[in-house]
Amino acid sequence: MDLDERARFEQIVLPHLDAAFNLARWMLRSRADAEDVAQEALLRAYRFFGGFHGGDARAWLLQIVRNTCYTWLGKNRPAENMEFDETHHGTELSSGVAAGAPDRPQLGGSPEAQAIASEDRERLARALEELPPRFREVLVLRELEGCSYKEIAAITSVPIGTVMSALSRARKQLQVALTAPQTNVNKEVAR
Amino acid sequence: MNCELSTKSLHGYLDGELDAVRAAEFERHLETCAECLQELESQESLRSSLHRAQLRERATPAFRKAVLQSLPRPTSRSRAFNFFNPQWLAAAAALLLLLGGAGWWMTVGRAARGVQDELTAEVIDAHLRSLQPGHLVDVLSTDQHTVKPWFNGKVDFAVPVRDFADEGFPLQGGRLDIIYGRTVATLVYGRRKHEVNVFVWPDTAASDAAAKATSTRGYQCISWRKGGMEFWAVSDLAMPDLENLQRLLAQ
Secondary structure, three states: OEHHHHHHHHHHOHHHHHHHHHHHHHHHOOHHHHHHHHHHHHHHHHHHHHHOOOOOHHHHHHHHHHHHHHHHHHHHOHHHHOOOOOOOOOOHHHHHHHHHOOOOOOOOOOHHHHHHHHHHHHHHHHHHHHOOHHHHHHHHHHHHOOOOHHHHHHHHOOOHHHHHHHHHHHHHHHHHHHHOOHHHHHHHHHO | OOOHHHHHOHHHHHOOOOOHHHHHHHHHHHHHOHHHHHHHHHHHHHHHHHHHOOOOOOOOHHHHHHHHHHOOOOEOOOOHHHHOOHHHHHHHHHHHHHHHHHHHHHHHHHHHHHHHHHHHHHHHHHHHHHOOOOOOOOEEOOOHHHHHHHHEOOEOOOOOOOOEHHHOEOEEEEEEEEEOOEEEEEEEEEEOOEEEEEEEEEOOOOOOEEEEEEEEOOEEEEEEEEOOEEEEEEEOOOHHHHHHHHHHHHO
8 A cells, every 4th residue: 555545544434433443342342342353444444445446435444343343253252243133142241331431421411410311321331232233233323323224234234124124123122121120131131 | 013114114214214205104194193103202212312322432542543553554655766866867767667666566466465365364254254153144045046136236246156066065045245345245055064155256357367275274265266256265174175166166
């Protein structure tokens, strides 16, 4: 890659570093692992940049991030990677919540409002992390990244119709998890 | 939730992804369907909680810096020759040509080797992913006349699908994968208890290339190019077995 290509990469792809990190963070449920995997994905993107012929750079990068995440999960947490269907979901998964805690964004408002907001955030974050990866990824892409169905379809390599049905099922499951008694969220979702 | 539109249109409507006709149709439906109206409100409330919670997490500046530093250095062209005196220009140009030619040859040669290794790693990763339960095939069929049309509209090239059951490599199905940042067609063949993934994508820029075999991490890879298509066969089969399939595919 020469200087011009490098500049083009920095201009087109690097602005989506946050998106790459965020997707990896939710897929892996850990900021530390997300940094490793996002970095590897960026390196891959850099090497493959010659094969990128314009278009949606964020979707192109997120596709590589997603693939790198699943490959990493397969190698490092094979049990978790198998949980693609919603019925089979273990209870050992809440460990990632704590890992995400230290760098939580600051929320505005009075101390009371902050406390409530932070409690809500914790609950939502946990419920989202408990979803199977296939549901988690569409919710993260749609609600956190604001991707269109077309972009989600490209990133996750499925038809657009499948994106809508996955979102509909993911949201329903998230609602179920949120309405279940808080301490039992794990068990309720698990079996 | 029994209403058919609640699954068919509600989320598309919520996400602003319905075309005007279907959106209007769903709005008319909302006037009469209390169930869908309630579900829509509940989904809107879930969405606003999600947004209020600000779940999106940003990379730290330290991480951003680390990523930038980890990217390989670009190959810089020397600019010193630009400042040479006019009388040196001819000599400099000749030298540049010579150096540039050699540099170009070395860079391209090295880049090509790098890409080949990178592709091998990608293809093996895709092979490993496919072995996860439920991931081997998107279209499960031993009939090439079912698998071939399945790819229509999913990839923008014609996938050469053939069954080699008589030769001991029954077709098991097909799948889509991402290799090198692009969507490729994957054919799955069986051989006794082993699976072979054959990745196919068009590469019209390059000419035909003979089969290259490599073994990495306990997996065998054979790649070749024919008729503007790039092929990669990967398996844990012994190399001679994989070569048999390669010969059939390349016929």
